[in-house]
Amino acid sequence: MADAERLRRLLAALGAEDPQGWAESEVRENLPQLARYRLLRALSQDIEAWDSAAIDSLRAWMKAEGTDPTDPVAETTRIARAVARETVFSVLHRLADPNGDDLPTELRQQLPGWLLMETTPAGEPTHRVLGALYEDLGTTESPAAAPGDRTVADGWIRETNLRAFCESLAAEVGYDFDDSDWLAIDTALPHTDDEQPRSAWYAYPLVGRTRLDLHVARSVGGGEVSVSVRGTVDSRTRIRVELLVDVMARYAVAPG
Known part of the structure; x- marks a missing residue:
């Protein structure tokens, strides 16, 4: 050719x-x-x-x-x-x-x-x-110029689904989520409490085609993890992230 x-x-x-x-x-x-x-x-x-x-x-x-x-x-x-x-x-x-x-x-x-x-x-x-x-x-940037809280989705998911949730969320922005990413989140999670202010939750950035910031905290005494996803996204991505939170709350996801 x-x-x-x-x-x-x-x-x-x-x-x-x-x-x-x-x-x-x-x-x-x-x-x-x-x-x-x-x-x-x-x-x-x-x-x-x-x-x-x-x-x-x-x-x-x-x-x-x-x-x-x-x-x-x-x-x-x-x-x-x-x-x-x-x-x-x-x-x-x-x-x-x-x-x-x-x-x-x-x-x-x-x-x-x-x-x-x-x-x-x-x-x-x-x-x-x-x-x-x-x-x-x-x-x-000056503090006034930096973007503030732009919530994409809030809710809770089953703790056993957390890695699958992270991987699926990362895929939405084209971020390659690997074992090192999971280790950081998994190590920090036991020290969190969703009854504490959001500022005390563990935050992890997912930077791909755009940036999403994932905030997580355990529900102490339960089997759930509270999640908050923030960033600036289009309506299609927002709907998909909201649906992802709903699915991870309703169903137990088996490893692939």
Whole structure:
């Protein structure tokens, strides 16, 4: 298969409207058009995630933070700042993790990625990668600029279902939940109590296509775990997370 034809097929699989044009441009001009289209596609999905449910979530956060919802200027300013913050977070995450998209594994294995690299003052690469910038975004923000509590779902689940719940929740945002993640949660859980304030519950971040913060605490003397999931998500993800909490409360999930 010629390079142009291979590129055309991959671009078509990504949903490009003019895969032939993109492919010919890469071959003729030696531009990384396939990588560019893949990144732009992912960022476009992040834009589309800002639906009415996400905005309603922000409004609920502002109300909890004490912002006067009758002040249109204050409301617009806070929403704009929160959207900008979440957008920057998404861009930094996409730059750090090209594979944090919704593509099938067999397609991902054929696609180029990218990285963000430091340069000297003269513009020469130092080969030092600026990785995982999204993890430190909050260190440069004032407390007022940081996002507050945006609850996606609250409830309780069976304690025996907790690992399955964590793995399923992580899958919703494309986070690879492994044994080390589970060890951290499993080790902390016995020291929690859901009768304590939420601020005393154990919190664990799940950072994939977007970020969810999972807060957990045991029901002392019972077989349940109280859970609270927070983040900014679209309506589809919110519904799926709410359903996940309901299923993990009603049924005992057998290991796969």
